[in-house]
Amino acid sequence: MTRSQNMATELKKTGESSLAQIKAPQELVHIKHKITLLQYKYWILMLRTYRELYEDGEAFRAGEYCYLSMSAVTEALGYQPKTSEIERDLEALRVESLVRNVLEKDGQKAKEGTGFISQWKVMSTRIGVVFPDVLREAVENLDRKDSIFHLLNWNIFNSFTGKYEAVLYKLCKDYVGVGETPWIPLEKFREYMGVKPEEYADFKRLNQWVISGPVKRINASELSDIEVDWEPERKQRKVVALKFRMRPKRQTMLDLGDHPAFRFAKVKISLAQQNEYLAKADTETLEYSILRANEYAEEQEMKGEPADLHKIYRKAIEQGWGDEYRSKLQAAEAKKAKEEVRKRAEAAKAAADLERKKASEALRAKGEEALASLEPEVLQALFERWKTEASPPAVMSKNGPSSVAFRAWARKALAVGEG
DNA sequence: TTCTGAGTCGAACCCAAAGT
């Protein structure tokens, strides 16, 4: 475990109420490797091919080659790679170890290692690879929650990039469903990222190395499947809290061929099934249908009823839940915007009231000061004037110049007269 | 206008891993 992960676990343990929603990085499958991006691309390309063939009903036996045509490679990469380069990269994939922690049936922990591929061959028109069992099983069980690919993306990303963007990436990945993190006070953020109080003490340094820098690199990375931006909350000019927003990035390199319309799906939908759905509705409607279906499935699970997501997705897409859901969300969005406007108007009014109150207090103080500095005879003259101009009832004027009603009148007269 | 936090660029330094 790295320091930052420890910190995150600590954060979870302390269970700070305002931050109870922040999830700690989960225990990771450790996949150690150092392959290049190009090698990774070959690997993903081959895995996609494997998936397509498998879904078409082609069962692969252990040790059987899966073939990819050279033209498909050329099309995917945008250029024709040299045979010697392909050989070199496939060999690197074979040699590179993919080690992970597994839990044996008896509960014992074990380490398991293979290559990214176990055999390869390159011919003039096609290349063939044999995948290790663990990967074949993972592709064949893509909808299983513990499928290695759920963890692989983040690990691969982790190995390609720096210290902080990996942790930040994980934080953002956890909220990709919600679309944004809650406001995170700066100290909590430092803690989560594993930054000690004396490190990057100035916000500008923290921003430079732990926020903006990593965010830039996450967004620029070909491997990242999310896009992140962030917003500071300021007290005066000081930044006191942060919020990250993120959305899934439409990317072609990392996934196993899934259409982006299904990016919110919580189980894998076969490519053939995806095509069937795509013929029924446009991308946006499909997205909303799946979001609505996710919500419905959660409600069902809350009630203790098991939800078959495949069935729910089918129902949602066939009945067009997406259209209704989209209008509902848009209405909620509009309401929120309206509420925002109302709140802002209210705040402006409160500020104006305060301003008025301050002004009137200032005026009163000024009048009071002027009144106090008057010579007794001038005060008496003013009192006489008050009696003729304001013609107050006798009971009010019997106190003479110390009468409350007179003083109020005189303050006003003096403040206006002087101002 | 001055002060100060933030944003940006770049240089220097440290350390560990990899290469020779």
Add this chain to the structure above:
DNA sequence: ACTTTGGGTTCGACTCAGAA
């Protein structure tokens, strides 16, 4: 054993902009 390389850390110098 020594050198190179790369990432992380820290800092200075400068600019910008909001608040007093």
